Each structure stands twice: as C-alpha cells, then as structure tokens.
Amino acid sequence: MALPRILVLVLAGGAGGRLELLTDRRAKPAVPFAGVYRLVDFPLSNCLHSGIADVWVSIQFHPTSISEHLANGRPWDLDRTTGGLLTLPPFQGTDRGGWHTGTADSLWRQAELIRAFAPDALVVVSSDAVYKLDYREVAEAHLGSGAEVTMVTTEVAPDDASRYGIVEVGEGGRVTGYAYKPDEPATTTATNEVFVFSPGPTLDRLEALARDAGEDGLDDLGSQLLPAQTADGLARAVPLDGYWRDVGTVPAYWEAHRDFIREEPPLDLDDPSWAIRTRGGRHSAARLLRGAVVEESLISGGTRVAGEVRGSVLSPGVVVERGAVVVDSVLLPGVRVRAGARVTRAVLDDGVEIGPSAEVGGEGDIALVGRRAAVPAGTRLAAGARHPEPDED
DSSP, X not given: OOOOOEEEEEEEOOOOGGGGGGGSSSOGGGSEETTTEETTHHHHHHHHHHTOOEEEEEEOSSHHHHHHHHTTSGGGTOOOSSSEEEEEOOOOSSTTOSOOOSHHHHHHHTHHHHHHHOOSEEEXXXXXXXXXXXXXXXXXXXXXXTOSEEEEEEEOXXXXXXXXXXXXXXXXXXXXXXXXXXXXXXXXXXXXXXXEEOHHHHHHXXXXXXXXXXXXXXXOXXXXXXXXXXXXXXXEEEEOOSOEEEOOSHHHHHHHHHHTXXXXXXXXXXXXXXXXXXXXXXXXXOEEOTTXXXXXXXXXXXXXXXXXXXXXXXXXXXXXXXXXXXXXXXXXXXXXXXXXXXXXXXXEXXXXXXXXXXXXXXXXXXXXXXXXXXXXXXXXXOTTOEESOOOOO
C-alpha cells in the first residue's frame, strides 16, 4: 500500500512583533535558539524525522534572513530533484497576489498551488515553538478519522490561556468548542499551531469564507476557518505527549532557554533518533580560560569565557572577558561582555557589546539589548530596559 502524500506548509511569514527588537531585522523563524539553532529548525527537523520530503515555507517579513538560513534545504534532507523544499514569498500577478494578512489568508493565497500538488493531507505548522512531533503519525491518524481538521493540543497555564486557540474536547477526541484567544478561556487545552487538514474540503470552505468576508479578507486560521469546522462537527483533537513551548514573546523566549540549562533538559536536542538539524551547526570548541566559572549554562562552540557565567545560554562567538559576570541571561551570536561588566536577567541580540564596568538588567523584568547595539562603559541599564529605546510610532 502506497504511503499517503503529505504536504507540510510552514507558516513563517508573521511579523513577530511580540519578540520586539529580536525581529527588528530578522524573520521570527530565523531567531536563534539554544545557542546554535534557529526556530525554524524545529518544524523542519520534525519533517525530516517524520519522513516527509515535501515542505513549503511561506515567508514574508525580512525574507533574506530566513532564505539564507534555509539555503537549499540540505540539513533537513530537502535538497531534492523532485519535491523537497519550496519557499513561497508574496507575489503579484494574480487575484491571489499581495501581502498576507493572517494565517488563513496565507493559506487561501496558496490554494491553487496546493490543489495542483494534490496532497492527501495538508499539515500546517507555525515556526515559533520548540517541540518534537511525528507529523506523519498525526496525518495518517487524521486520514482515518473522517474529520476535516485535526488540531494538535497541549495544556497551558490558566493565566496564559487567553493567548491561544482554546478547545473543548468531547468523547473520542471530537472538538465540541473552539475559541480564538478568548478573554475567558473555557479550558486550558490549547492548539499548539499544528493542524492537519483534509485539503479539498478545507480549501472549498476557505473559498466560501473568503467570499463572505469580501473586502475585509481573511485573518487567522482561528478567526473563521477553525470555528466553522468545529461548528460542523468536523474537528478533532490529539494531545501532544511531551514538551512544547511557544517562544513568541521575550519572556517566553527567555523562559524556554531556562528549560534547556537544567541538568535534565526537557528535550535531548542531540538525540540520534530525533536530532534537531541546523545549517552549518559546527563551530570550534568553546574556550574556558583560567579562572573562568561556569555553572548551569549552555556554552556554544566558538565562545570564550574568562569571567563568570551562571544560569545562562551563550551562542557561538560570545566573549565574556575576565572580571565580567553574566547571570540568568541569553547572549546571541557575537556578543562581547567587557571586563568588569555585569549582565543579569537579560537577552542580548547579535553583536552587542557591553562596555567595561557597565551593568545591564537586574532582578525584575527581562532587559533586552538590540542587534549590534553598544552599551558604553560604566552605563547602567535597569531591569526591564530596552536599548536602544523603541521608536514611539
């Protein structure tokens, strides 16, 4: 029996505004994570290990940053003569052309391409979460369910539930209620932005919704499409058994890094059976110089530490000079913390330089320093500071 034809569409086109300065000059999927990875590496690695070779990536904001990382798809075995990796930028020339206004709108604009490809199952995923999942297993279970959509779910904290699509699940996994970012969530069971659709019925429904929306157009999948499928009794849910973390905000991004500096991290990123792949992925060994102190931290290749690093994540090429102290922080590639400086509860973007004896952050909200910014010697940036200050408009 032939395997079902599965197409994965990675929605990598969002502005990522909730990540503030981290997405000021890069696409959200291209944001570094855990030292050497990018966020898009997680869904692409899931495709590799799921045995799915047809992967499309919809891009929109800062396309160069994501396209450069994807290259020809080789790290994920997607550099193929037939199938493989396809990037989908915004286009003009047809009635489907133009700027995407949401995830459902993005799907509608690619509908003709999807119909021509004729997959048996369409897996639509976001690229701002950290997790491992066998997409093929979920897709094959969907095909035998009679549902129009299968939503993969996870449990979230009650005070965080209003950020997500929230579902109520009945007997046999049937979704009996769906609300998109509700003010008063009925449950703490949230969709984790992995959906398996039956392509024909879903695209037909999307066309009808687009006609009804008129000039207002479509928004996100959770705004019209998923509620309609739920109302017709054609939605089912399957729980993700394992770690999942949305990293779409600065606090969530920081907290996710905290997860991975534990003695027993929630995911083994080097597990031979499900390793997370990335472009390049190899750097020189980290150098811990005489007198260096490193505790409960992730130290990437190419880093040099002569000072103290505690409870932090250092990306490739980071330098912490003698007498400098880095505590509970995330330092992205190329950051340099000069002698006598102190960084506490902060995220420092690519190429940031913290001058001698400067202080960044402290107890309280997370401080954030934008790409290639310099903090002059002796400067004090308080907890929760943003440097440079965001434009008021």
